[in-house]
Amino acid sequence: MSDRPITVTQPFLPPLEEFVPYLEEIWKARRLTNAGPFHQRLEVALAEYLGVEHIALFANGTLALVTALKSLALSGEIITTPFSFVATTHALWWSGITPVFADIDPKSLNLDPRAIEATITSRTTAILPVHVYGRPCDVGAIQRIADAHGLKVIYDAAHAFAVRDSGGSVTRYGDLSVLSFHATKVFTTFEGGAIVCPDAKTKQHIDLLKNFGFADEVTVRTVGINGKMNELQAAFGLLQLRYVDATIRRRQEIDTLYRRALESVAGIDCPLLPPGITWNHAYFPILVQPGYPLSRDELYHRLREVGIHARRYFYPLISEFPMYRNLSSAAPASLPIAHNVAKRVLCLPIYPALDLEEMDKIIDIISGIG
Ligand SMILES: *Cc1c(COP(=O)(O)O)cnc(C)c1O
Numbered sequence: 001m002s003d004r005p006i007t008v009t010q011p012f013l014p015p016l017e018e019f020v021p022y023l024e025e026i027w028k029a030r031r032l033t034n035a036g037p038f039h040q041r042l043e044v045a046l047a048e049y050l051g052v053e054h055i056a057l058f059a060n061g062t063l064a065l066v067t068a069l070k071s072l073a074l075s076g077e078i079i080t081t082p083f084s085f086v087a088t089t090h091a092l093w094w095s096g097i098t099p100v101f102a103d104i105d106p107k108s109l110n111l112d113p114r115a116i117e118a119t120i121t122s123r124t125t126a127i128l129p130v131h132v133y134g135r136p137c138d139v140g141a142i143q144r145i146a147d148a149h150g151l152k153v154i155y156d157a158a159h160a161f162a163v164r165d166s167g168g169s170v171t172r173y174g175d176l177s178v179l180s181f182h183a184t185k186v187f188t189t190f191e192g193g194a195i196v197c198p199d200a201k202t203k204q205h206i207d208l209l210k211n212f213g214f215a216d217e218v219t220v221r222t223v224g225i226n227g228k229m230n231e232l233q234a235a236f237g238l239l240q241l242r243y244v245d246a247t248i249r250r251r252q253e254i255d256t257l258y259r260r261a262l263e264s265v266a267g268i269d270c271p272l273l274p275p276g277i278t279w280n281h282a283y284f285p286i287l288v289q290p291g292y293p294l295s296r297d298e299l300y301h302r303l304r305e306v307g308i309h310a311r312r313y314f315y316p317l318i319s320e321f322p323m324y325r326n327l328s329s330a331a332p333a334s335l336p337i338a339h340n341v342a343k344r345v346l347c348l349p350i351y352p353a354l355d356l357e358e359m360d361k362i363i364d365i366i367s368g369i370g
Contacts, residue, residue, distance in 0.1 A: 006358050008311040009282075010351040011183045012247045014239050022235035031231055034211075038234035045241055046194065050162075050169040054197040056206045057234065061158050061180025061193030063227040065091035067209050068176045068195050069126075070225075071202070072152050076123035081111045082319035082330070083338045084130040088156050089318045092128065100124070101319045101329040104338045109133070109271065109285075109345075112337070113141035119329060120145075126152040131160040131170060132314075133283040134186075135273055139173040154178065157196070161187045162248060164278040171196040181237065186251070186282045187244050189233040250352040251281035254359065258284055258348060261363040267292025268366060283313065284350040286366075287341070296344050299366065308362055310349065315342040 004010070022038070029037060039057060047055045058064035069078075069091060078092050082101045092099045102115035111129045127146055129137045137155070146153045157163075157171050158180035164170065171177035181192030197203040208215060213224030262268050269287040273279050288296035296312070303310050317338055319330035332339050348362060 004353075005307055005309060006349050006354070006362070007309045008313075008347050008349050009184050010353055011188050012240070012243055012352050014243055019236065019239055022239060026231050026235060033228055033230040035207075035228070036231045036234070038231045038238060039229055042189075042229075042234040042237045042241075045238060049241060049244075050171055050196070051164075052169055052172055052196050054200060054203040056195045056197060056203050056210065057229040058193040058195065058210060058227045059229050059233070060191045061178060061182060062087045062091060063210070063225065064178045064180075064193035064195050065154075065156065066094055067206060067225065067227050068154050068178050069095045069097065071195075071206050071209055072126070072154070072175060074125045074152060076125045077121060078126045078128050079111075079116050079119050079124060080128040081130050081132070081338070082317040082335055083109060083132060083314050083341060084156065084318060085158070085314065086318050086321065087158075088128065088130055089324060093323065097125075098123075099318075099324065099327065099329075101324075101327070101335060101338075103335045104132075104341065105138075106337050106341070107271075108135055108138065109341060110135060110137040111142070113138050113145060116142065117145055120149055120151075124149065124151060126154060128154050128156060129174075130156040130158070131163065133271075133285055134159040134161075134163045134280045135271075136160070136163065136165060136170045136277060137173075139170070143173070158182075158185065158193075159282050160280070161185065161282075162244065162278070162280045166276050169196075176202075181233075186248065186280045187237075187240060189229065189237040189240065192229055192233050192237065247352045248280050251350055252279075254350050254354055255281045255284055257356075257359060258350075258363070262286065262366060265292075265367050281350060284348045285313070286346050286348060287344045288346060289344065293368065296346055300346055303362070303365055306361070306365065308349065308358075308365070310362075311347045312342075312345065313347045315345065317342045 105112040153174035155174045155177040157177040177196040179194045181189040209224045210227035213222040215221045267289045
């Protein structure tokens with residue numbers, strides 16, 4: 001067993017010497033940022049990998065979310081899920097937009113299209129769903145609602161790198177999709193993010209917004225922000241991309257082992273994906289049901305005692321944080337499924353370097369043997 005703590009996820013780090021030539025190239029070119037050669041190469045490589053035409057890179061996913069909202073000039077209210085990482089809603093608040101929480105579907109754990117429809121008002125301008133754990137949202141139903149009410153759709157696809165359905169990457173859905181390349185994600189550039197854009201004109205506008213609004217040396221066309229990814233990040237991304245399929249395959253093996261071992265444990269549910277989805281195995285969520293001898297929190301603490309840091313993603317719900325809890329849509333009575341899931345979910349460690357012995361220890365504890 002390695003002496004690293006067993007956390008819920010750990011980035012895959014390629015051999016250090018493989019990064020050295022990239023550093024040498026940066027030193028030689030003396031380009032550190034501002035759409036340098038590595039930035040350009042990573043955009044091309046990611047577009048190719050994802051099978052999309054237009055992608056704009058960012059310093060992190062949160063800046064990408066904020067810029068996506070700005071690029072569509074959204075205001076008023078935007079419907080979103082309370083069952084996500086807090087950045088999803090923070091991006092709205094930071095943009096002066098009122099988040100409106102809708103409940104989730106108990107099976108997919110994503111926004112429930114019926115709940116979306118019930119929260120639309122005359123102030124609603126868009127829907128911000130999240131592909132939670134990389135599981136695709138009900139994109140068809142969401143688009144039909146958006147079309148019927150003249151709303152934009154921005155997907156928080158932070159978990160959905162390399163997730164595909166029969167038509168390709170799920171990042172092609174909606175008006176825009178936002179990715180995160182944070183160190184905890186399947187594909188990482190230390191910090192980083194991207195917006196998948198539907199056409200060249202949209203990408204151009206987003207590139208303007210992420211670079212202070214500069215059209216050229218002397219022309220500032222709009223009030224932009226600094227959202228640029230730098231050359232170190234982009235170079236690391238290019239190297240990381242060479243390994244991403246192998247790391248996903250390793251994650252898939254871990255997923256299979258967990259599933260097989262936990263299948264027979266009464267009161268532990270391992271949510272399944274619908275058929276036809278190529279998953280990235282970014283997370284391994286389990287639901288601790290009433291039939292299990294311990295509560296979710298008791299199991300969480302039991303694992304902590306032996307150095308296993310599983311995570312309660314996503315507890316507390318975003319709607320429970322102090323800046324949001326007084327919104328009328330944050331009332332627990334209107335979010336019963338999200339509250340139930342937040343009380344039961346636990347994400348188990350899953351990352352390429354997790355070894356068999358460590359996995360056995362986790363499985364033994366959950367099965368009540370350890
Ligand atoms: C990681 C994450 C983000 C934020 O991305 P950063 O790159 O960390 O800014 C946004 N939404 C979700 C659902 C995430 O998991």
